[in-house]
Amino acid sequence: MTLTIRNITKDFLVPGDQSICALSEITFSVADEEFVSVLGPSGCGKTTLLRIIAGLEYATSGSIEINGEIISGRSPRMAMIFQEYSLYPWRTVRDNVTFGLEVGGMHKSQAREVAQTYLHLVGLDDFADRYPHELSGGMRQRVTVARALAIKPQILLMDEPFGALDAQTRNRLQEELLEIWEKTKKTIIFVTHSVDEAVYLADRLIVLTSRPARVCEVIPIHLARPRDRTGQEFARVRRQVLDLIAQPKCSLQ
Amino acid sequence: MTLTIRNITKDFLVPGDQSICALSEITFSVADEEFVSVLGPSGCGKTTLLRIIAGLEYATSGSIEINGEIISGRSPRMAMIFQEYSLYPWRTVRDNVTFGLEVGGMHKSQAREVAQTYLHLVGLDDFADRYPHELSGGMRQRVTVARALAIKPQILLMDEPFGALDAQTRNRLQEELLEIWEKTKKTIIFVTHSVDEAVYLADRLIVLTSRPARVCEVIPIHLARPRDRTGQEFARVRRQVLDLIAQPKCSLQ
Amino acid sequence: MRSPVPLLLPVLLIVGWEVAAHFIDNPFILPSLTTVIPILLHPFSDKFTLGTGSLVDNAAVSLFRVALGFALAALIAIPLGIGMGRSALLNNILDATIELLRPIPPLAWVPLALAWFKIGLVSIVFIILIGAFFPILLNTIDGVKSIKRTWVEVALTLGARESDILGKVILHGAAPTIWTGLRVGFGISWMCVVAAEWLPGTTRGLGYLILYAYNFGQTNVIIAGMVIIGIIGIVIDQVFKAGERRWFSWRALER
Amino acid sequence: MRSPVPLLLPVLLIVGWEVAAHFIDNPFILPSLTTVIPILLHPFSDKFTLGTGSLVDNAAVSLFRVALGFALAALIAIPLGIGMGRSALLNNILDATIELLRPIPPLAWVPLALAWFKIGLVSIVFIILIGAFFPILLNTIDGVKSIKRTWVEVALTLGARESDILGKVILHGAAPTIWTGLRVGFGISWMCVVAAEWLPGTTRGLGYLILYAYNFGQTNVIIAGMVIIGIIGIVIDQVFKAGERRWFSWRALER
Amino acid sequence: ITPSPPAENRVSLIQARGTGPMPTLLGTGQIDAYIAWQPTPEVAPLAGIGKVLLYSGDLPPEGKWKNHPCCVLSARQDTIAEQPDLVNAISALTILSTRYVTEHPDESAEIVADWLAGKGNFTYGNVSVSSVDVLKQAFPTVKFVNEPTGPWINGNIEFVHALRELGVLTGSLANTTDEETIAILFDTGPYYQAKAMIESGTIITPPSSGKEIGIGYLNSDHDAALFVAVKNWQYFNDNYGIALKPVDRTTSKPEKAELIVNGQKIANVRLVPGDAGPQLMQLASTNAIQMAYVGNPPVIAAADKGTPIKIVLAINTEGSGVVVSKESPATDWKSFVDWAKARSAAGKPLVIAAPGKGSIQDVMIRYSLEESDLSIIEE
């Protein structure tokens, strides 16, 4: 299953009959079970791109294709994890995970079983009956991951999911995400503006320019897994990436 | 001028007549014009320590000394920059900077001149008449730096000032902070939980254990300035620090 | 380990009252507490209330009326508010009219209520309904409009239909704000019951009791009535607050 | 490019009213607009208002009373609220009493107001004051209590004294919440003016006009009075909202 | 089917809180009849919602309510004691002005119309009638007299009895003999002293008082004497040396006046309208007003509850009317009773409104209904 983003352009209309161009002719493909990171400076249009892929926003032009077939609107094959805190605070952790199953028509008791599986996967078995506000930021993001996985999407869209976490927690979650990815074999598009994070996680980086976002570089990461953040090899690749994106045409800074 | 933190212990009373020990027997000194980073895991008590130094909180036992003299309460020789967003949203950038001068009794017009100097220092000349909500997060933190500097403190206490910013902005502000530090020759205590940040900025790291915080390691950083984040040398020191704080006694993770 | 401080002022006020009553020596201005307390101590007796039934009877009647008017207000205002919060068109159609009607005091509707709904329960309930309606409506609209967009979008990406979004997201997400609207609305209904019970043909209720006592110069009965109104008001407000803590604590704790 | 949609319902209501008035054919239930509109079209004439002065006169009188009661309420409630927000002791002393007095409807104070303050402006102003007082007080307390601790601490580390903190931090930081209290309080005062103007001895004011017209079954005058009340209410509410946008936009934009 | 004979002939009596809501209630079919003081009875035919069945003097039993007492001038006991000349002066002005009213009914009706409605129109649907016409029509049904004669005092005592039966009197008048009642209720001294001053041609100038004096009244033509005294102040000033001079002469309903005796300003006077008598008595009880033109039952009830208030003189007798809806077949009391019985038998008893429990009108209609074998249900 291949996901293709083809020629996506997005203009926002803003008051005063003007328009802001957020995305300009973005084209790239993601292979089955691939882990792709989209890297770009703050405000360049990363969230917008993910929203278009998820069908929450319409592109001004261009198309999203799965296996060459144009999809319009939302597709059950995709699930999105949002940049900001997005759990339902009035539902327990378990009921947050069952949400997608319930609206999909699954029987309550079955949904709870499925939820249990995914809570186990993200290591939150013991927290099923807690409410979101009882969890730390990192635990919360793990719940959103479980919630997204529970509906068995083929593609996972992740919008800076660990942006608000402290460094330690962030590193731990990155490791866990990789484990889950290997177990569940999803295709993942992971948006971030941290070079470290992108290099640690991805098979391939799509580097965007600042607004309007264009694809400036596509960088494959040939580091064996598990990767060692503090290793010399890692530092080298990281430096390479930093050098590449420091080119004037990327204008990352 | 030497700042000495001597045997500071802090117990918080919590409902139910219990107490939480946040700091336990913290002792270290900061030399004149030194840049010290306090490094510790989330929730270990870093903010509490800074608040005690600033005189916003009383220690359960121990003392804060300047040049061997015990100070109690707030001292005009210190200014603090807070972890969370702390500008007065109803004041313009300039009037935020003049705040400390006004309450110190300085004449309005003179205060505005002084503010101008410091706004220039942090590169915000053109934003003096804007309101905080019109600024980006990074610009806001620069205003708080200007506001703190304007009252000419000898010691600057900074509590994860760049924690909420994205990586690029954060790096830029770190560089600017070092420039300002070199220009104004302040003593700085800079709290963070990012090893990268601490290694990039400080002359010396005070590493705290998780709660109750104790001083676990004091690590001098012998890197020449300007430091190169992507350099081999930097990676080596960073790794060293990571190894040191990975000792069981530090229990940073 | 409850502090006695909160009792300080009430005790002082009571002592001050009694002293003042002694000196003013005019039961029409300030009746001595010795004439007020017996009424409060015999809430089931109709000996003190000029033949209008006991305090408890009157309170029950007033509560019933308020409950009815309030429930009707909620039944109309909440669905309407959800509609106006979700649909810009509906909001556009109704907003101007609502803004014009809102500032008209419930009391000003008395003459029209009497003409439209006749003497009796319906008129009284209408006045109470008017009082509760607008806070509930405005809070519902506000609650629905200020639902986090992400909550709705998460639901969409998880495959929710409009009915799921309404029932599982909007209603829950807006519930704390709606609840506050209900609390405020109830407070205003409770205020309106006095006005409503001054309508002709009324012979029961705390408002009626106060008016009737007033007509016969029974200031002690008036004050007893006010105390009961205050106590019931405070109790119900506490019930709403307890509900808020019980069901909507997530809002305060979130983030 | 204003949409005509908001005018839809008012126009429909007006047409519906006139049609209904025609069929009901009972001026007590629904007077024809032809008897209401002339009154509204001659706001300066006292031809239509049974000798109580023109609509504008009456509105001015009511506004003056409300302004007075409201201003007094603000003058007492804001300093008190700041005190209660800052001092746990003061809060402890006053809280219970305030909670008991709060639910008592302004209308229930009418008999006592007359006994205490006699006939005239003072009694009327007292009723209005009661109405405005509690929302202003509670909002002030809330605003002061929910001031960001950091704002105060920043001021402390910058060398501010208690007076600086009060004047330069608390007052500004709590201002938007206090302003909301003022807006709500004004709304309630405006509601209370009708009740207050039903006090004996009153011969002016929109509330009096409505009551007086009611005495002679002049439903058309009642409706004209209600329309004026609605319009003034909406205008003043808009003024408060404009003030909020003008001075406190920082609160919405912050974060 | 033979209808079962009615166990009782019943009518329903409701209290309207003053006369205010009565036209609305009748006009919307909620009541079938009302009894009210003037000019409220006249409103019904004008609005086309009913007709005046009879005026209060004609209520049964025959002759019982002829010249029945109605409004009185009352004064606080301490005011009479401390400012006797002032009370006498106001009494004198009232007597003079009552005389003027009886001599110039048309002009007086116009003055009352001005006071009550700014001489404006009352509008009911397509009907718009001048308030002057309304009051001219109402005026002959009110008898303006002042003298506290024996029969008049006895008439008042009858109301005391009636109120006692209603259970309204629980205080100082609960068990008094008629003599005791008279002693508690009346102080006719000011009337006779005023009368003497008028006859001698000079009003004694009371000492100037810094205190404002409050006089309550009802928005009714019963109080015409007060309205005429204020509006025609110049006449009384010029001819008798006594006047209530309105401070604001442009308004149709002055709130403030000055009492002027022999060219000298004696006191500021506040004129306090009330919707009904009890309100005014409540004000008198707290000394917010010192005198009131008001129906006698509120004074009786207030005195019973310990308000130090006395009846000084009469203002009028009669002056109330019974109105029935326009659908009513009744043309006189007898046919009214038949109608009431028929409706009771049909299970839909008549609903009659009175302006408050224990008011003159309430007492009279109860008496008359019971006299005619109709039993009263309340609510």
Ligand SMILES: Nc1ncnc2c1ncn2[C@@H]1O[C@H](COP(=O)(O)OP(=O)(O)OP(=O)(O)O)[C@@H](O)[C@H]1O
């Ligand atoms: N609904 C909208 N209307 C107008 N402009 C918008 C809208 N949504 C986003 N934009 C603009 O489009 C640009 C891209 O926004 P977007 O949120 O996609 O950036 P981002 O790369 O996700 O930023 P960040 O790293 O801060 O999350 C921004 O300039 C933003 O202001």
Ligand SMILES: Nc1ncnc2c1ncn2[C@@H]1O[C@H](COP(=O)(O)OP(=O)(O)OP(=O)(O)O)[C@@H](O)[C@H]1O
């Ligand atoms: N006023 C207080 N009362 C009780 N406990 C407190 C109080 N303030 C802080 N604590 C506790 O003391 C501990 C240290 O808190 P502190 O804010 O100093 O940590 P920190 O190191 O600054 O954390 P972070 O990295 O998240 O900013 C925490 O466990 C906290 O819950």
Ligand SMILES: [Mg+2]
């Ligand atoms: Mg984004």
Ligand SMILES: [Mg+2]
């Ligand atoms: Mg901290």
